Amino acid sequence: MTAPSLFDPPPEPQPCWVCLRILVPPPVCGTHCHQEKPAVTETTHPSIYDPKPGVPYGTCMVCDALFADRAAVNAHHDATRPVANPSEGFVNLGRSHTVRITNPTRPERIRSMVEEVLEEALRQYGDIDVGCQTIESNADVAEYVIDDLERSLDRRELTRDEAMTALAALHADDVIEAWEGDE
Known part of the structure; x- marks a missing residue:
């Protein structure tokens, strides 16, 4: 094996095996990477599954209302659902407003x-x-x-x-x- 020269391509970045941050070799990002792995009872850093802070939970596709959580979406569905009037006979009730979930x-x-x-x-x-x-x-x-x-x-x-x-x-x-x- 020869020593690297100036003409060799730079080494490929590698992810840290613990935190998955992209690093240049050697793949270490700090002292925590070489310690024993803790038992996974909680996530130890922000995860791809965490909701985005400051982004509303959902947006109404009809009236552009914003909602903070599922309960607010359900309340909006109930408020916008057409009500049947039995005295008019059969009435096509249609549907309540559609909400796009933007931040589950x-x-x-x-x-x-x-x-x-x-x-x-x-x-x-x-x-x-x-x-x-x-x-x-x-x-x-x-x-x-x-x-x-x-x-x-x-x-x-x-x-x-x-x-x-x-x-x-x-x-x-x-x-x-x-x-x-x-x-």
């Missing part, structure tokens, strides 16, 4: 990510039941989802409890059982 909560973001991972696993590894026209989960699907979620845990983007809550909300009982069996 942390649990909503995590649930969305887990749902995407689960759908991808089902597309790649699921068993197709032609008679029922469904895709059924199997051990390969569970393994794919668990591996992906464990990578997110290693990056400290979410906690195991948050991942389990999202899996439960998606009724992914087979994945939950497989993950609990791995402990």
